[in-house]
Structure formats: C-alpha cells, structure tokens
Amino acid sequence: MQAHRFWDRIANKYYQQPVPSEADYQRKLTLMREHFNADSEVVEFGCGTGTTAVTQAPFVKRLRAVDISERMLAIAHQQAADAHVNNVEFTRGTLFDLNLADNSVDVVMGMSILHLLPNREETLVEVHRILKPGGQFISSTACVGEKMAWIRYLAPIGQKLGLLPVLKVFTMDALRQDLRTAGFYLDQDWVPDSSPMVLFSVATKTGSPPAG
Numbered sequence: 001m002q003a004h005r006f007w008d009r010i011a012n013k014y015y016q017q018p019v020p021s022e023a024d025y026q027r028k029l030t031l032m033r034e035h036f037n038a039d040s041e042v043v044e045f046g047c048g049t050g051t052t053a054v055t056q057a058p059f060v061k062r063l064r065a066v067d068i069s070e071r072m073l074a075i076a077h078q079q080a081a082d083a084h085v086n087n088v089e090f091t092r093g094t095l096f097d098l099n100l101a102d103n104s105v106d107v108v109m110g111m112s113i114l115h116l117l118p119n120r121e122e123t124l125v126e127v128h129r130i131l132k133p134g135g136q137f138i139s140s141t142a143c144v145g146e147k148m149a150w151i152r153y154l155a156p157i158g159q160k161l162g163l164l165p166v167l168k169v170f171t172m173d174a175l176r177q178d179l180r181t182a183g184f185y186l187d188q189d190w191v192p193d194s195s196p197m198v199l200f201s202v203a204t205k206t207g208s209p210p211a212g
C-alpha cells in the first residue's frame with residue numbers, strides 16, 4: 001500500500017484528535033520561534049493538516065510546506081484560509097519534490113515525521129543540503145525503540161493490512177547519531193513529560209555536508 005493512502009484515510013480523524021499535551025505543543029512552538037525572524041525562509045515536511053505551519057506563518061517571511069497526503073493538505077489549505085494566512089505554500093509530495101537550492105533555507109521543521117520515513121538518513125542529508133550554514137533543523141520524533149522495540153515485529157503486519165503507516169523503530173541516541181552523521185550539531189533536545197518516547201530537538205547545520 002502506498003503511504004499516502006493510509007494518511008488520506010485517517011486525515012479527518014487526525015485533525016480532530018487533540019495533541020497529547022497542549023502545553024507541550026505550545027512549548028515546541030515557542031522554542032521554534034526563537035529561530036524565526038521576519039526574513040526567515042522556512043520549510044516544513046510532513047506538514048499534515050498544516051496546524052504548525054499556519055500558526056508559525058506570522059513569525060516568518062515565507063513557509064513552504066509539503067505532505068504526501070492530498071486529504072491532509074485539503075485541511076491545511078482550509079486552515080490557512082480561515083486564519084487569513086497568505087505566506088504559506090502547501091505542495092503535495094516529499095521534501096525532495098521541492099527541489100530547493102543548496103544553502104537556501106533558514107529553518108526546516110519535521111514534526112512527527114522522521115520515524116515514518118523509509119529513507120530517514122537520505123532525508124537528513126537533504127535537509128542539511130538545503131539549509132544555510134548555521135540554519136536549524138527542528139524536529140519532534142517518536143523514538144519507539146526506547147520502550148516498544150517489539151513493535152518492529154508487528155509493524156510490517158499492520159502495514160500490510162493497511163492499519164499502520166510505515167514505522168521505523170529506533171532509539172533517541174540512534175536519532176541523535178543520525179543527526180550528527182548528517183552534519184548537524186545538536187543544540188537542544190527535550191523529552192516532553194506527556195510523550196516519553198518523543199525527542200524534540202533543535203539541530204544546527206555546521207561544517208561541510210557529509211561525503212557521498
């Protein structure tokens with residue numbers, strides 16, 4: 001089953017579901033804003049129903065957001081229209097489909113997405129490529145390898161039945177290492193009380209892109 005079908009099917013339900021903790025979500029938004037200014041060029045991949053993009057849009061110059069699910073994006077467009085936000089461009093696809101230039105983006109956001117990608121390492125290299133030196137990659141990721149590593153045996157069955165999306169199982173330390181390998185310095189990370197398997201991190205692009 002192609003990944004977008006799962007997300008298309010659950011888009012409405014996902015939109016109606018409250019976040020695990022509104023206070024933790026607000027803290028994430030506040031931590032992101034420390035890296036925004038009126039000139040910021042921001043990209044979000046796996047933007048879902050656009051709540052984060054629409055909320056953060058007033059604090060940046062332009063925000064380009066991508067998602068593979070048409071149904072998620074339909075809700076995102078509606079949210080942007082309702083909020084009279086006009087500096088967000090929603091595009092259907094993956095980060096790679098944006099074809100952005102090297103060193104052209106100030107901040108990239110990836111919220112609840114890295115664990116859902118079949119190509120996490122490759123995506124981190126792409127994030128590094130498009131960020132300006134000193135730019136930030138801000139992410140929030142379920143690291144189910146911390147406490148539920150057994151799910152790696154069930155996930156493929158759930159995926160075949162269309163009950164689960166692609167789910168990659170890794171620990172927080174493994175994710176931190178992936179970020180370093182891709183050429184990032186980890187400025188900050190935080191595990192919210194409400195979601196003990198989620199790592200929120202702010203990583204800065206340093207040095208040269210990884211070889212190869």
Ligand SMILES: C[S@@+](CC[C@H](N)C(=O)[O-])C[C@H]1O[C@@H](n2cnc3c(N)ncnc32)[C@H](O)[C@@H]1O
Pocket residue numbers: 003004007008045046047048049052066067068069072093094095110111112113116117
């Ligand atoms: C768990 S939701 C997170 C949505 C949003 N970022 C949030 O925090 O609410 C994951 C989203 O990623 C999208 N997605 C999954 N794989 C993707 C990919 N390779 N590229 C872009 N979006 C993807 C899904 O369609 C879905 O909207």
